[in-house]
Amino acid sequence: MREPERGGWYLAVAGFLAVLALACVGLMVYGEWFDRRLVASGAVGVLLVLYAVIVVLFRKAHLTAED
Amino acid sequence: MYRRLLLSLQSATLRLDTWINRVLPQDFNPLYYTGGLSNLFLTILVVSGILIFLYYEPSLEGAYASVEFLTRDVPYGVVFRGIHRYAADAYLVAILLHLFRNWFTDRYREARDSQWLSGMFLLVVSGFAGFTGYLLVWDERSQLLTSLTVQALRSVPLVGDRLARVFLGGPGVSDTTLPRFLFLHVGPAMTLYVLLWWHYVRLRHPKIWPPSVWVLFSLGLLFILASALPATSGRPAQPGASPEGFAVDWFFLWPYVLARWLAPGWALALVVALVAYGMVVPYTLRETPEQRGVRALGQAVVVEENCTGCELCYYDCPYNAIYMVPSPYPGKSRAAANRKLLAVVVDSRCVECGICIGACPFEALELPRMLDKDVQQRIQRGARAAAPVGS
Ligand code: SF4
Ligand code: SF4
Numbered sequence: 001m002r003e004p005e006r007g008g009w010y011l012a013v014a015g016f017l018a019v020l021a022l023a024c025v026g027l028m029v030y031g032e033w034f035d036r037r038l039v040a041s042g043a044v045g046v047l048l049v050l051y052a053v054i055v056v057l058f059r060k061a062h063l064t065a066e067d
Numbered sequence: 068m069y070r071r072l073l074l075s076l077q078s079a080t081l082r083l084d085t086w087i088n089r090v091l092p093q094d095f096n097p098l099y100y101t102g103g104l105s106n107l108f109l110t111i112l113v114v115s116g117i118l119i120f121l122y123y124e125p126s127l128e129g130a131y132a133s134v135e136f137l138t139r140d141v142p143y144g145v146v147f148r149g150i151h152r153y154a155a156d157a158y159l160v161a162i163l164l165h166l167f168r169n170w171f172t173d174r175y176r177e178a179r180d181s182q183w184l185s186g187m188f189l190l191v192v193s194g195f196a197g198f199t200g201y202l203l204v205w206d207e208r209s210q211l212l213t214s215l216t217v218q219a220l221r222s223v224p225l226v227g228d229r230l231a232r233v234f235l236g237g238p239g240v241s242d243t244t245l246p247r248f249l250f251l252h253v254g255p256a257m258t259l260y261v262l263l264w265w266h267y268v269r270l271r272h273p274k275i276w277p278p279s280v281w282v283l284f285s286l287g288l289l290f291i292l293a294s295a296l297p298a299t300s301g302r303p304a305q306p307g308a309s310p311e312g313f314a315v316d317w318f319f320l321w322p323y324v325l326a327r328w329l330a331p332g333w334a335l336a337l338v339v340a341l342v343a344y345g346m347v348v349p350y351t352l353r354e355t356p357e358q359r360g361v362r363a364l365g366q367a368v369v370v371e372e373n374c375t376g377c378e379l380c381y382y383d384c385p386y387n388a389i390y391m392v393p394s395p396y397p398g399k400s401r402a403a404a405n406r407k408l409l410a411v412v413v414d415s416r417c418v419e420c421g422i423c424i425g426a427c428p429f430e431a432l433e434l435p436r437m438l439d440k441d442v443q444q445r446i447q448r449g450a451r452a453a454a455p456v457g458s
Contacts, residue, residue, distance in 0.1 A: 042290065048287025059095070
C-alpha cells in the first residue's frame, strides 16, 4: 500500500541516521587510531544496523523496489 | 485437543505475520526467512570459525593459552571470538523459529516430513557442535562440562564406558582429548552441509538466504554484541580440580543445568526422549484425505498431446515432482507440434497440490479426480485457518 504522505518523514529520518552513520565512521577511525578496538568494532556494528534501517526507510518511502 | 491447539497456533502465527507486514515491507518480514537466517548465521560461524581455528592449539597445555592469545593479543581477535559465540546463539534461535513456524503452519508432515526429519538432525548436530565448542576453550567450565558428560555417558547401559572413551579419546583426559574435542566440533559442523542438502533436495524454490536488510542487521547486531559483551574464558582448567559453577549459555548448555539438578544420566535420557519425540512429531497427526473431509485427487497427470515443453510446471512444482524429458514424439495441438521437451510427473513425489495445473497455460496437466467442490472446500479451509481464532 502506498503511503505517499509519509515519504518525506521517512527520508528525513533516513537523513538523520546517515549523519549518525557518519559519526560511526569517525568512531571507527578513533578506535583504530587510539587502539580502542572494541569501540571501533562496536561502531562497525551500529553502522551496519543503521544501514539496514536506512534501506527499510528508503523502501517505505518508495525509493527502492522489491529485492 | 492437539488439533485445536495447532489450529490456534496457526492462526496466531498468521496474525503475527500480518502485524509485521504492517510495520515492515512484506518481503522484509524476517519470519519468512527463518531458514535463510539460519544459513546466514551458519556461514558467519564457518568464516569466524576458520579464523579462530588458525590460532587454536588443541592440546591440554596450549588450548587455553591459544584462546587467550587470540582474545588479548590478536587485533580484533576478541571480536571474532565474540561473533563466533553470538552467531552460534543466533543460529540456534533462527533454527527454533524456523521449526516452530513450520510446525504451527502445518508444513511439517506428509509431503514435508523429510524436511522435518532433516531439520531435526540439523538441530541435534548443531546443538552438539555448539556444546563441543565450549569444551575447546579448556577453562574450568570446559572441565566441568567434560566431567558431567562423562558421567552421563557412563550411565548408559552396556555401552556407557565405551561411549565415554570415544568422547575423551582414551580412558581419561589425556593429550588425545583436545584433538578429539576439536574433531567433535568441526566434524559435525561439516556434516551440517550434507544435512542441508537433504533438507533442500525436494524443495523447488527454497529461500536459502535472507534479504540484504537482514544480512546487514544481523552482522551489525553480532558486531555490537561482540564489542559490548566480549566473550571471555573462565580460569584455566586444573588437572584433578572439580570446579563448582559456570556461566551458563542457555541455548547450548541447558542440559547441563538439568544435569546439576537431576543425575547426569537422567538429563541425558531427557534429551534423548525430547529428540525422539521431535522425530515422530510429523507422524502424530496422520490424517487420510477421508478424515480431513476431502477426497484423494490422484497424482497430477500430463495430457501429453497438449504439452508444449514450456517447463513452467517444472519450475513451479514445489515438491520437485515434475521432470522434463526429451519429447519422444510431437504433440497434437498446434502449440505442441514442435516441442522438444515433455513434462513427466514422478508419482511418488506428487502430493496432489494442484499448483502445476495453475502454472500450465496449455491445459496439459490435470488432477484426474478433482471437482469444483474440492476446490471450493480447499479455499474454505484455507480461509478458516487464516481467520482469527473464535471468529
Ligand atoms: S500436483 Fe503438480 S505441483 Fe503439486 S506436487 Fe503434484 S506435480 Fe507437483
Ligand atoms: S506447463 Fe504445461 S505445457 Fe508447459 S511443460 Fe508443463 S505440462 Fe507441458
